[in-house]
Amino acid sequence: MTPAEAEAEVARTVKQRDGEKFQTIRTPDAQPRQIRVKAEDVNVFYGQKQALFNVSIDIPEKAVTAFIGPSGCGKSTFLRCINRMNDTIDGARVDGLIALDGEDLYDPKLDVVELRARIGMVFQKPNPFPKTIFENVAYGPRIHGLARSKSELEEIVVTSLKKASLFEEVKDRLYEVGTGLSGGQQQRLCIARAIAVSPEVILMDEPCSALDPIATAKVEELIDELRENYTIVIVTHSMQQAARVSQRTAFFHLGVLVEEGPTDMVFTSPKEKRTQDYITGRFG
Numbered sequence: 001m002t003p004a005e006a007e008a009e010v011a012r013t014v015k016q017r018d019g020e021k022f023q024t025i026r027t028p029d030a031q032p033r034q035i036r037v038k039a040e041d042v043n044v045f046y047g048q049k050q051a052l053f054n055v056s057i058d059i060p061e062k063a064v065t066a067f068i069g070p071s072g073c074g075k076s077t078f079l080r081c082i083n084r085m086n087d088t089i090d091g092a093r094v095d096g097l098i099a100l101d102g103e104d105l106y107d108p109k110l111d112v113v114e115l116r117a118r119i120g121m122v123f124q125k126p127n128p129f130p131k132t133i134f135e136n137v138a139y140g141p142r143i144h145g146l147a148r149s150k151s152e153l154e155e156i157v158v159t160s161l162k163k164a165s166l167f168e169e170v171k172d173r174l175y176e177v178g179t180g181l182s183g184g185q186q187q188r189l190c191i192a193r194a195i196a197v198s199p200e201v202i203l204m205d206e207p208c209s210a211l212d213p214i215a216t217a218k219v220e221e222l223i224d225e226l227r228e229n230y231t232i233v234i235v236t237h238s239m240q241q242a243a244r245v246s247q248r249t250a251f252f253h254l255g256v257l258v259e260e261g262p263t264d265m266v267f268t269s270p271k272e273k274r275t276q277d278y279i280t281g282r283f284g
């Protein structure tokens, strides 16, 4: 790839659609994608300690953005900023701007419960509720009033399980407890639970770290399918996983976003020496 092509790859353009201006960003398949999440100069503090320093990034829709970097560099902290999960941590303070489609997510008037439905999260360790498989998926749509009848609710549950590639495996035991499933199935159940409330963005914090290689492959396959419809951000310790599932990669080090861009470029021709050193295994 020539430097000019590389530049084009990361070019941001402003386009006009339905009379509205929107920004796009390029992914390695050369398709411009609309930017959904925008962060500008985000700083995060835990008490006196600063964990993130002036992080700015654009996150596009219909693509997977991977956050990579050594342990403690702030990947999860930044992920949690995107759906205000840091609000739940005593002493955590976030400043700077984070917006979804131009809407400030830290606006005090914003309903945080609603925000967490729009920006769903899947955690490192599968954490289904100690309820039936059906209830795990039905819970969110029910509390958010997304179904007007029992049959509508059933439809949401079935569709979500199908989208999470789990339905065929559980269709005969929807009323058994979710915690009885295998780890990989539990993680796909948690993904179905996130999907059930029709999120716009799905955040995943090392979603495969507790899974064996076969379950990991299934979840990665699912992430690849989901990106057709969602904006996905994944924190991963595995550079191989970032390379397999993401279209854009952001490398964090010591609380700083060192570099971000199309995944193939970050891995094959990083701009920063620190990125190069990390991806070639010189530290981490």
Ligand SMILES: Nc1ncnc2c1ncn2[C@@H]1O[C@H](COP(=O)(O)OP(=O)(O)OP(=O)(O)O)[C@@H](O)[C@H]1O
Residues within 6 Å of the ligand: 046, 051, 069, 070, 071, 072, 073, 074, 075, 076, 077, 078, 089, 237
């Ligand atoms: N709840 C918390 N209270 C205080 N400090 C925290 C808290 N969570 C994270 N930190 C600190 O913030 C920094 C960034 O941590 P974070 O968990 O975001 O990093 P990470 O890159 O996701 O690490 P890992 O890959 O090990 O999960 C670290 O120094 C960590 O000790």
